[in-house]
Amino acid sequence: MKETQLLKGILEGCVLSIIKEQRIYGYELVQTMRNYGFTTIVGGTIYPLLQKLEKQGLITSSELTSPDGPNRKYFFITTEGEQQLEDFKDQWSSLIVKVNRILEKNGE
Amino acid sequence: MKETQLLKGILEGCVLSIIKEQRIYGYELVQTMRNYGFTTIVGGTIYPLLQKLEKQGLITSSELTSPDGPNRKYFFITTEGEQQLEDFKDQWSSLIVKVNRILEKNGE
DNA sequence: TTAAACTAGTTTGTTTTACAAACTAGTTGT
DNA sequence: ACAACTAGTTTGTAAAACAAACTAGTTTAA
Numbered sequence: 001m002k003e004t005q006l007l008k009g010i011l012e013g014c015v016l017s018i019i020k021e022q023r024i025y026g027y028e029l030v031q032t033m034r035n036y037g038f039t040t041i042v043g044g045t046i047y048p049l050l051q052k053l054e055k056q057g058l059i060t061s062s063e064l065t066s067p068d069g070p071n072r073k074y075f076f077i078t079t080e081g082e083q084q085l086e087d088f089k090d091q092w093s094s095l096i097v098k099v100n101r102i103l104e105k106n107g108e
Numbered sequence: 109m110k111e112t113q114l115l116k117g118i119l120e121g122c123v124l125s126i127i128k129e130q131r132i133y134g135y136e137l138v139q140t141m142r143n144y145g146f147t148t149i150v151g152g153t154i155y156p157l158l159q160k161l162e163k164q165g166l167i168t169s170s171e172l173t174s175p176d177g178p179n180r181k182y183f184f185i186t187t188e189g190e191q192q193l194e195d196f197k198d199q200w201s202s203l204i205v206k207v208n209r210i211l212e213k214n215g216e
Numbered sequence: 217t218t219a220a221a222c223t224a225g226t227t228t229g230t231t232t233t234a235c236a237a238a239c240t241a242g243t244t245g246t
Numbered sequence: 247a248c249a250a251c252t253a254g255t256t257t258g259t260a261a262a263a264c265a266a267a268c269t270a271g272t273t274t275a276a
Binding site: 219226231233234246 | 247248249250251252253254255256257258259260261262263264265266267268269270271272273274275276
């Protein structure tokens with residue numbers, strides 16, 4: 001991911017991190033993101049993002065039946081995805097430093 | 109600014125903060141952003157952003173002659189712009205908390 | 217003196233993000 | 247049978263950020 005795309009693509013890193021940490025399907029991921037404070041996140045944002053990540057080979061999926069409704073598509077992170085996540089974490093840390101350096105001049 | 113737009117609009121907050129803290133013109137702002145670590149920022153990103161902010165009434169401008177080249181357009185933050193900057197700072201803090209809460213589950 | 221390099225800002229077109237909104241379809245409860 | 251919930255897809259749109267090309271003034275060096 002290019003450094004500048006990070007400004008837009010923060011959701012991507014969050015999704016990769018959640019998928020790495022737990023076996024999860026799309027609908028549940030939307031609820032999880034909302035619980036983490038992204039209260040306005042909707043399926044129309046997450047599902048296309050999951051499709052993009054899978055196409056890029058950063059995650060894989062397998063469909064399993066649900067006891068409560070239609071089939072669930074579970075996602076799993078790949079080795080490439082884990083590498084991408086590490087890159088994201090580095091760039092996220094460095095973004096915080098840069099932005100805070102700019103903002104701190106103000107708050108004093 | 110909507111919470112979700114923050115994911116894209118981080119540059120906007122940085123630009124407002126820099127303009128508040130110093131009398132600056134567009135070309136100089138590009139250099140300043142680069143010095144702060146946004147090394148790939150170019151005029152094609154900053155100038156349209158400045159035009160948008162001025163149209164929204166968050167900054168004003170006045171053109172002054174330069175000793176070194178064409179006229180410079182200096183920018184100044186408005187009261188509305190300062191309010192917007194405070195909003196941005198609040199949302200930026202809360203974004204850091206949310207994203208870090210997601211990522212920290214991973215790093216352990 | 218003219219051409220390169222630098223300063224300063226604008227404009228056009230493109231890709232990508234994120235979203236709203238509408239949709240299909242299965243299951244549960246009333 | 248109908249609403250509410252679960253689960254995922256698709257279409258169209260607005261905005262962000264950028265690349266690239268452009269105009270135009272000034273300075274420096276060949």
